[in-house]
Amino acid sequence: MHIALDPRTKLYMILVVSMVVLMTATTPFLWGVRIFMTMVPIILLFIEKKYASAIRFLIFYGLALVLTFFFLSEESSGILTAILIGYCGIVVQFMPAMITAWYCVRTTKIDEFMSAMQKMHVPDGIAISLAVVMRFFPTIKEEYGAIRDAMKMRGISFGDGNALKMVEYRMIPLLFSCVNIGDELSAAAITRGLGGNVKRTSIIELKLHLWDILLMMLFTMVLAVFVYCKYFG
Amino acid sequence: MEKQNSIIEINHVSFKYKGSTEGLLTDVNLSFHQGETVLLWGASGCGKTTILRLINGLIPHYYSGDLEGEVIVDGKNVRETELFNLAGIVGTVFQNPRSQFFSVDTDGEIVFGPENIGLPPEEISKRKDTVVSEMKIERLLNRSLFELSGGEKQKIACASVSALLPEIVLLDEPSSNLDWNAISDLRESIRKWKEEGKTILISEHRLWYVKDLVDRVLYLSEGEVKKEWNGEGFRNLSETEVAELKLRPTSLEEKYIDAFTDDMGQITSKHISEKEGAKSEDSSTRSADKEEKVILSEFCFSYDKKRSRRKLSKCIKDGNKEVCEGLQLCIPNLVLPEGKVIGVIGRNGTGKSTFLRCVCGLEKRCPGSITVSGKTYSGKDRLKLTYMVMQDVNHQLFTDSVKAEVMLSMEKEDEKRCDEILDRLGLLPFKEKHPMALSGGQKQRVAIASAIAAGAKLLLFDEPTSGLDYAHMKQVGDMLRNLAKTGSTILVSTHDPELLALCCDEVIHIESGKLVR
Numbered sequence: 001m002h003i004a005l006d007p008r009t010k011l012y013m014i015l016v017v018s019m020v021v022l023m024t025a026t027t028p029f030l031w032g033v034r035i036f037m038t039m040v041p042i043i044l045l046f047i048e049k050k051y052a053s054a055i056r057f058l059i060f061y062g063l064a065l066v067l068t069f070f071f072l073s074e075e076s077s078g079i080l081t082a083i084l085i086g087y088c089g090i091v092v093q094f095m096p097a098m099i100t101a102w103y104c105v106r107t108t109k110i111d112e113f114m115s116a117m118q119k120m121h122v123p124d125g126i127a128i129s130l131a132v133v134m135r136f137f138p139t140i141k142e143e144y145g146a147i148r149d150a151m152k153m154r155g156i157s158f159g160d161g162n163a164l165k166m167v168e169y170r171m172i173p174l175l176f177s178c179v180n181i182g183d184e185l186s187a188a189a190i191t192r193g194l195g196g197n198v199k200r201t202s203i204i205e206l207k208l209h210l211w212d213i214l215l216m217m218l219f220t221m222v223l224a225v226f227v228y229c230k231y232f233g
Numbered sequence: 234m235e236k237q238n239s240i241i242e243i244n245h246v247s248f249k250y251k252g253s254t255e256g257l258l259t260d261v262n263l264s265f266h267q268g269e270t271v272l273l274w275g276a277s278g279c280g281k282t283t284i285l286r287l288i289n290g291l292i293p294h295y296y297s298g299d300l301e302g303e304v305i306v307d308g309k310n311v312r313e314t315e316l317f318n319l320a321g322i323v324g325t326v327f328q329n330p331r332s333q334f335f336s337v338d339t340d341g342e343i344v345f346g347p348e349n350i351g352l353p354p355e356e357i358s359k360r361k362d363t364v365v366s367e368m369k370i371e372r373l374l375n376r377s378l379f380e381l382s383g384g385e386k387q388k389i390a391c392a393s394v395s396a397l398l399p400e401i402v403l404l405d406e407p408s409s410n411l412d413w414n415a416i417s418d419l420r421e422s423i424r425k426w427k428e429e430g431k432t433i434l435i436s437e438h439r440l441w442y443v444k445d446l447v448d449r450v451l452y453l454s455e456g457e458v459k460k461e462w463n464g465e466g467f468r469n470l471s472e473t474e475v476a477e478l479k480l481r482p483t484s485l486e487e488k489y490i491d492a493f494t495d496d497m498g499q500i501t502s503k504h505i506s507e508k509e510g511a512k513s514e515d516s517s518t519r520s521a522d523k524e525e526k527v528i529l530s531e532f533c534f535s536y537d538k539k540r541s542r543r544k545l546s547k548c549i550k551d552g553n554k555e556v557c558e559g560l561q562l563c564i565p566n567l568v569l570p571e572g573k574v575i576g577v578i579g580r581n582g583t584g585k586s587t588f589l590r591c592v593c594g595l596e597k598r599c600p601g602s603i604t605v606s607g608k609t610y611s612g613k614d615r616l617k618l619t620y621m622v623m624q625d626v627n628h629q630l631f632t633d634s635v636k637a638e639v640m641l642s643m644e645k646e647d648e649k650r651c652d653e654i655l656d657r658l659g660l661l662p663f664k665e666k667h668p669m670a671l672s673g674g675q676k677q678r679v680a681i682a683s684a685i686a687a688g689a690k691l692l693l694f695d696e697p698t699s700g701l702d703y704a705h706m707k708q709v710g711d712m713l714r715n716l717a718k719t720g721s722t723i724l725v726s727t728h729d730p731e732l733l734a735l736c737c738d739e740v741i742h743i744e745s746g747k748l749v750r
Contacts, residue, residue, distance in 0.1 A: 111341035138379050149595050150629035169631040177627050181332045188333035191289050191325045193349035196317025203344050203354045
């Protein structure tokens with residue numbers, strides 16, 4: 001099965017999930033809604049054959065849920081427990097948004113994204129900046145890999161036991177190479193007409209399919225149910 | 234009459250970049266005719282790239298500086314024309330294949346330009362299909378750009394430029410990161426553009442692949458055009474004349490490529506293990522005297538995570554003939570002379586980099602071990618014995634001064650030894666400078682200095698001369714020789730036959746992860 005979602009649907013999902021994530025769940029029913037909502041992008045990741053990240057998210061999220069509900073309570077004490085509570089709190093609260101964002105970034109092509117932005121009449125300036133951010137994720141990953149190798153060779157992966165150095169040794173070369181690449185990238189892009197005053201076109205014809213409409217309705221319902229039960233129920 | 238034909242006019246142009254004191258170009262006057270192919274030739278920093286930037290409008294619109302005079306491209310004054318209005322007229326292929334992409338997938342990249350200038354979608358699709366079939370890149374479609382080799386990326390870059398149907402194509406050292414096969418493909422792209430009657434300007438250090446294509450050659454030095462030949466005259470230049478200009482020879486690479494291609498034809502029939510045996514016997518009989526050896530054994534590796542270190546090692550010990558099947562690297566045994574420079578050659582994506590990564594211990598799943606002076610290093614110990622100078626040295630400079638960089642590698646900080654090492658590499662005057670403020674070659678030497686400080690005996694270089702002009706390439710060659718004289722063993726992976734000729738004592742050839750020479 002293959003579901004190619006419209007980037008607009010994905011953006012809508014991010015919006016809804018972010019809103020729900022910012023409201024605390026107070027009753028078991030609300031928790032249920034939240035978990036249900038989180039499962040959707042995980043299932044979508046499975047459908048896209050991104051098994052590794054789907055399983056990783058599932059484990060992290062599931063573990064944090066289990067810990068929160070069965071092992072931690074308000075009476076728990078001790079430093080380790082405190083750290084654990086903090087960790088679980090953050091994961092349970094915000095991971096759904098992260099999973100959804102991850103799904104969107106990994107499965108959207110840049111030109112699809114640009115085309116969706118045009119359809120929504122977002123100014124080119126904003127659309128291009130966001131597209132460049134998407135373009136940069138894999139670059140940062142590549143550069144970071146090379147730097148980590150270089151550190152391994154020098155035997156300074158752990159910064160001589162100094163946490164600050166550890167960050168410094170990673171960040172300085174990374175920043176330098178990202179600035180360089182960014183500079184060359186912009187030069188190459190503007191020689192091919194980026195940023196002109198003509199209306200940009202796109203060969204990608206975006207259309208909302210059945211799945212898009214179903215998912216949008218589903219997420220609208222999730223939001224409505226959550227808000228109703230929490231504030232009016 | 235000549236005036237009518239010329240598509241690019243550069244009149245009395247002087248330019249210097251913002252922040253630099255010296256003028257880079259001084260009173261340059263050039264004109265290029267429609268349909269002409271011109272090579273810009275000269276050492277690094279001679280102003281080749283600056284001239285290209287004047288024509289594609291990056292100067293003065295993107296890189297600012299003091300610009301005098303005027304540049305007219307296709308009847309438009311570049312200074313008064315917005316960059317996006319030049320996009321359909323001038324196309325540029327840049328040096329670094331990694332950083333000239335806007336998209337992450339190949340299809341999006343090819344249509345990027347036409348989309349920007351607002352062509353109707355049907356027209357864009359038509360252009361895309363034409364370009365794809367003309368350049369024969371069907372198999373590259375619908376792929377992630379990050380998975381492609383340098384040569385493939387450069388092909389997509391050419392296609393992306395082609396899709397805008399520019400009258401003028403500029404190429405800024407396009408071959409720097411390419412192997413010989415990829416360069417031949419690049420030559421075909423240029424030939425096709427030439428047949429279509431486009432005006433082509435190429436700035437390049439490597440001359441052999443363009444010399445049959447060019448109609449005119451300009452030799453630049455210190456921001457001025459010093460010499461000019463027509464195509465015929467250029468092809469007839471003798472090797473001594475070329476050498477006098479301190480430039481790369483026009484024919485040397487071709488000789489090497491012929492030699493290597495023949496070689497590749499022969500090896501297919503022979504079984505690899507026989508070849509291996511022959512190789513180690515051969516080199517041990519040849520240098521049976523007191524010379525010390527570096528022995529590499531069990532250098533096998535697969536990106537498949539199931540093929541663990543132990544499994545690979547066992548396969549080799551059992552003498553399993555099938556062991557090499559499906560491995561990215563399979564070199565069961567290799568003997569190298571100590572204190573020599575050894576060139577590692579082979580096509581892009583054929584296992585050279587994997588080999589170097591395994592030797593220096595970055596790939597944990599490689600069971601390989603290195604024996605030097607009777608002592609065997611494997612696993613993590615390889616990291617201490619070896620040091621790799623990466624192609625992009627910016628990745629391996631971490632501190633805020635050259636001195637700190639060297640000291641970081643020492644187990645005990647020893648300023649005297651640090652000075653010694655820096656002096657040997659000619660870096661003493663830069664001791665307190667920030668490594669990122671140095672030139673490319675100096676950075677490379679800083680990386681080497683820290684390798685020496687760490688006590689590495691086996692130094693690995695990944696493409697140390699890509700994009701360098703002849704003088705700088707020669708410097709690197711001399712430096713490698715000197716390092717070898719002081720007892721280090723050097724493995725250098727390269728596409729640069731001139732470097733091989735200049736400094737390598739031995740050459741090993743890797744093809745599909747196997748040793749063939």
